[in-house]
Amino acid sequence: MRKKALISVSDKTGIIDFAKGLQELGFEIISTGGTKQALQDSGVAVTGISDVTGFPEILDGRVKTLHPNVHGALLARVGEADHLSQIQEHGIQPISVVCVNLYPFKETISKPDVSVEEAIENIDIGGPSMLRSSAKNHEYVAAVVDPADYNTVLTELKETGDVNKETKRWLAAKVFRHTAAYDAMIAEYMTELVQEEQPETVTMTFELKQPLRYGENPHQKAAFYKKPLGSSFSIAHAEQLHGKELSYNNINDADAALQIVREFNQPAAVAVKHSNPCGVGTGETIEAAFSQAYQADPVSIFGGIVALNREVNRETAEQLHEIFLEIVIAPSFTKEALEILTSKKNIRLLTVSFGKKEKAEKKLSSIEGGLLIQDSDEFGFEQADITVPTKRKPTEDEWNALKLGWKVVKHVKSNAIVVSDVQMTLGIGAGQMNRVGSARIALEQAGEKAKGSAMASDAFFPMDDTVEAAAKAGITSIIQPGGSIRDEDSIKKADEYGIAMVFTGVRHFKH
Numbered sequence: 001m002r003k004k005a006l007i008s009v010s011d012k013t014g015i016i017d018f019a020k021g022l023q024e025l026g027f028e029i030i031s032t033g034g035t036k037q038a039l040q041d042s043g044v045a046v047t048g049i050s051d052v053t054g055f056p057e058i059l060d061g062r063v064k065t066l067h068p069n070v071h072g073a074l075l076a077r078v079g080e081a082d083h084l085s086q087i088q089e090h091g092i093q094p095i096s097v098v099c100v101n102l103y104p105f106k107e108t109i110s111k112p113d114v115s116v117e118e119a120i121e122n123i124d125i126g127g128p129s130m131l132r133s134s135a136k137n138h139e140y141v142a143a144v145v146d147p148a149d150y151n152t153v154l155t156e157l158k159e160t161g162d163v164n165k166e167t168k169r170w171l172a173a174k175v176f177r178h179t180a181a182y183d184a185m186i187a188e189y190m191t192e193l194v195q196e197e198q199p200e201t202v203t204m205t206f207e208l209k210q211p212l213r214y215g216e217n218p219h220q221k222a223a224f225y226k227k228p229l230g231s232s233f234s235i236a237h238a239e240q241l242h243g244k245e246l247s248y249n250n251i252n253d254a255d256a257a258l259q260i261v262r263e264f265n266q267p268a269a270v271a272v273k274h275s276n277p278c279g280v281g282t283g284e285t286i287e288a289a290f291s292q293a294y295q296a297d298p299v300s301i302f303g304g305i306v307a308l309n310r311e312v313n314r315e316t317a318e319q320l321h322e323i324f325l326e327i328v329i330a331p332s333f334t335k336e337a338l339e340i341l342t343s344k345k346n347i348r349l350l351t352v353s354f355g356k357k358e359k360a361e362k363k364l365s366s367i368e369g370g371l372l373i374q375d376s377d378e379f380g381f382e383q384a385d386i387t388v389p390t391k392r393k394p395t396e397d398e399w400n401a402l403k404l405g406w407k408v409v410k411h412v413k414s415n416a417i418v419v420s421d422v423q424m425t426l427g428i429g430a431g432q433m434n435r436v437g438s439a440r441i442a443l444e445q446a447g448e449k450a451k452g453s454a455m456a457s458d459a460f461f462p463m464d465d466t467v468e469a470a471a472k473a474g475i476t477s478i479i480q481p482g483g484s485i486r487d488e489d490s491i492k493k494a495d496e497y498g499i500a501m502v503f504t505g506v507r508h509f510k511h
């Protein structure tokens with residue numbers, strides 16, 4: 001009896017050569033409609049699936065291979081007498097190679113304005129069923145889902161007359177990952193369609209973007225995975241123009257820098273260290289903005305990651321070139337800027353699209369034994385319910401400085417305090433276990449520049465000590481959520497020093 005291979009593929013890449021190779025090795029090729037046509041057009045002899053099932057393909061292809069003659073052929077343990085006699089009794093002939101890839105569900109739902117009907121029609125049923133049957137029975141069947149594996153299978157068949165046992169198991173694992181990812185994408189689509197907020201199980205899928213040399217530390221293994229249909233305005237979709245490959249920490253920091261610089265419409269530059277901003281500057285031009293970001297903290301920026309929201313021109317590149325930076329991220333670089341920056345071998349240059357985010361993605365954070373999922377913090381100043389509880393209201397300049405600080409403080413690890421003026425940050429206190437501690441760090445960094453500047457706090461003041469520290473350093477305006485049972489103490493203290501204090505009603509914890 002001739003060995004049989006079943007081929008049913010939507011993506012026909014490499015399929016002709018694979019089928020020809022199998023045919024040369026003596027395999028009988030069985031195929032479904034479109035695949036059969038493509039193979040026959042290229043001179044491969046093919047048995048139609050209907051000849052195997054004794055049934056036509058029906059319901060617009062919804063039922064073609066869902067038949068015991070197919071699944072019996074895939075699931076029979078042909079090394080066991082009982083299974084063999086059962087399939088023989090029913091006239092089923094075993095299939096030892098299955099090559100299937102699935103309806104393009106991902107590509108379909110990523111088309112703009114795709115209809116639900118079209119999406120649903122692109123949910124493959126027969127393909128995953130065959131893949132799962134053959135992968136379950138991998139002791140006897142080679143299940144091939146990825147065109148990249150066609151050569152391996154052909155080579156082993158040529159060399160030994162069979163696909164190696166280890167390879168079959170390896171292929172089976174790949175199949176189950178593939179069908180699980182395929183179903184996860186369908187589940188995500190359907191869950192969103194019915195707007196299920198907190199499904200009883202969460203199935204997500206991520207695709208390998210690149211292996212990483214190591215994780216946060218050299219003894220930790222790591223890899224970078226991206227969402228199949230994630231935001232295109234992200235580090236996961238950045239193009240690297242120059243420099244060493246990105247590290248785990250680089251990716252994390254680059255993402256942080258990008259999130260902050262996106263807060264600004266005017267030209268802005270952000271320097272990040274260990275995922276906190278160390279300097280944020282804005283200006284009329286991108287070179288002015290970077291100059292402010294640099295001056296905000298000329299010490300910490302060393303070895304930092306810089307994101308800019310305008311094209312990097314010669315003037316900006318000359319400034320960037322002066323310091324040691326790990327990464328520069330921008331929408332684009334002029335030719336002159338690239339010439340200047342690429343003279344350093346190691347600096348990584350990334351371009352990222354700066355369009356409006358398609359939709360806000362959920363934030364995931366893993367803990368031992370679990371996963372926390374929340375909406376991303378998209379709350380902006382414009383949406384806030386702003387009140388001014390102090391006697392003095394902010395001047396126009398103070399408002400502008402407060403807004404800048406509020407945009408930045410949202411991205412600083414809690415407890416977070418930012419001291420700013422109308423154009424730049426002057427001091428940033430991040431990640432302290434008490435608020436006044438973060439305030440002291442920010443104020444100390446701002447030094448004399450704190451006089452007449454604004455202070456932003458990511459959460460309310462539990463006591464009036466931060467207002468006191470701010471006042472003593474010369475801060476004249478404060479923005480914070482409010483909502484403490486001791487708000488009155490802070491308001492009184494602010495009034496005592498003539499500080500204008502703004503409540504946003506919303507906090508921006510970040511951990």
Ligand SMILES: NC(=O)c1ncn([C@@H]2O[C@H](COP(=O)(O)O)[C@@H](O)[C@H]2O)c1NC=O
Binds near residue numbers: 036066125126127
């Ligand atoms: N319904 C079935 O029985 C069935 N059997 C195989 N398919 C899929 O049909 C596609 C190939 O179709 P064609 O050979 O007609 O181009 C493959 O992606 C395969 O996964 C099916 N289609 C969808 O479920």
